[in-house]
Amino acid sequence: MQAAHRATQVMERIQTLASFSAMPNGILRAYLTEEHRQAHQQLAQWMTQAGLEIWQDEVGNQWGRKVSAHPEMPTLIIGSHSDTVANAGGYDGPLGILLAIEALDALKGVDLPFHVDVVAFADEEGTRFQTTLLGSSPVAGMWNPALLDRKDKDGVTIGEAMKRFGLDPDKVVDAARKPEETLAYLEVHIEQGPLLESLDLPVGVVTAIAGAKRFLIDVSGVAGHAGTVPLPLRHDALCGTAEMIACIEAFATEHEIVATVGKCEVRSAAVNVIPGQVQFSLDIRSQSQDKLDYCAPLLMTQLAAIADKRGLTITHEQIYQAQAVPCSDRLQQVWADVVESATGKDVCYLASGAGHDAMVMANIAEMGMLFVRCEKGISHNPRENVETQDVAVALDCLINMIRSLSPSRAGTD
Structure with missing residues (x-):
């Protein structure tokens, strides 16, 4: 499948995910809601089509794994979040998940020397319970059990919402990954700022999260x-x-x-x-x-x-x-190499002023991020927009990033 077709498929899937919303004329997908369930069921289907083994963890995150013949090696994790703010755009979070699924579909015939996991974190924005990073914090071993008593606007606690969703609040700690079993964490995300557009660049390498x-x-x-x-x-x-x-x-x-x-x-x-x-x-x-x-x-x-x-x-x-979190120097350099190869232009290094799941995942592994240009830097807004050709560049970069972390150089389809 050609890169342009894959990028178009990612854009079409963005629109499909946008339909799982609590707002009739906008996007709102909050943690442990029916829209959360529907979106993750759809993501699981796409993961399966990409040849990934799927499961839902104890906090409600959706996972897919490209299985390696070398399970003793640390696992590469690639992800972003599936939840949204109220009246959101479609790209903040889902773009990174769908690019990861598409990249592993492109690498379906490649034997990598480690597992690669794609994760759709169920809550980054904190829209429902007004506390952020509920999906990634347990995975990074940073779960606070006191949060189970936190209530939404209707008086429903996180613990109660988990039970209604079919999760066991007592097993949230089981979602934790071990640092020694994690190779790195990668995240592709829209910039949510205007710098890349001002420089006429499709992607940029993130240096730190403020x-x-x-x-x-x-x-x-x-x-x-x-x-x-x-x-x-x-x-x-x-x-x-x-x-x-x-x-x-x-x-x-x-x-x-x-x-x-x-x-x-x-x-x-x-x-x-x-x-x-x-x-x-x-x-x-x-x-x-x-x-x-x-x-x-x-x-x-x-x-x-x-x-x-x-x-x-x-x-x-x-x-x-x-806390401010620096991105791995090593991963910045690898990102820069694949970006320069994909674009033929000098690499833009930029910091993120917004928070991301990568902030907490840095507690268990090297962390690296790639930003994708978005129109006028607009985010958390229905006008949020990304161009298909930029998605194609980001996909190419992600595929080559995965391959660059591996000695395998076999071709993709």
Whole structure:
């Protein structure tokens, strides 16, 4: 089967997976739902057609294995996630799974010296239970049993949802893979950013996944009448917050990190009342964990200085933290070799500002990622789009990546 035909088949399968959705006019596929079950049943069928042995693990991930005659060798794992955010695009997650299945179908007649496993992680986005990486964390040996009591918006716990899905919550730990039995973890993913498009490149090699810290920040002043309190005597929490937000943007630029205020709420707001209380969120990211650890407290000090100057009080609560994870230098080089061979162009190295299953899989194996250009960098949006010719390049790169990790050089169909 020719590469162009295989790429077209991947694109058609993307649309099929998009039909497994809880939204009638959009894509929503959350963990342990009927849509999850339907999507994984379809993926299992495609895995079987590619000659893979299939199974579902104890957390609901769908696996397919290209079996090797050398089971004593560590296994190569290739994967991504099958779940989505609400009103999602079709490519974030599923593209990486379908490329892996297609690559192993192309290698169906090749005897590799190790097993190759494709995995569709059942939850990366955290849409249903508001906690991310539920699919890959147990596989990487990082399962927290306390999560079984976490509830969705309907009051259903993860443990209850697992039982309804036919899983045994007590056996989640059995999904763990051993580091000594894992050769490497590879993931192909849309970039979710505009860099590759700006450089007119179909793919790029990922250097690291950025670490992140998230905070909820409360600013308190004094509410008052909008018409009777002179400006110099006000303790306006919203004006103080506005200055803080401008400070955050300038700080991020100066320190070469990214920082985002995504939510801002004026408590007890009224058109004729000076805002007395404001809460806003802060998301800080860097591919350097040292820089992230340095910048977060320094920025908080600057925000506190603004509050003090304005006669406000400020408190903050850290609500999330993820460590920055570098990609394997060795795998970056192998990716670069196959990308240069496939494109004939200089290789673009870029960091990921978004989190991925690869972050936790790096705890048990070398990890390497390939990004695929997406239109205007749009993701988590129905306008998310990838070109078929870029999918063909990514597929070629993945096939040759698998072969490059193997002494086998037999041809593909």
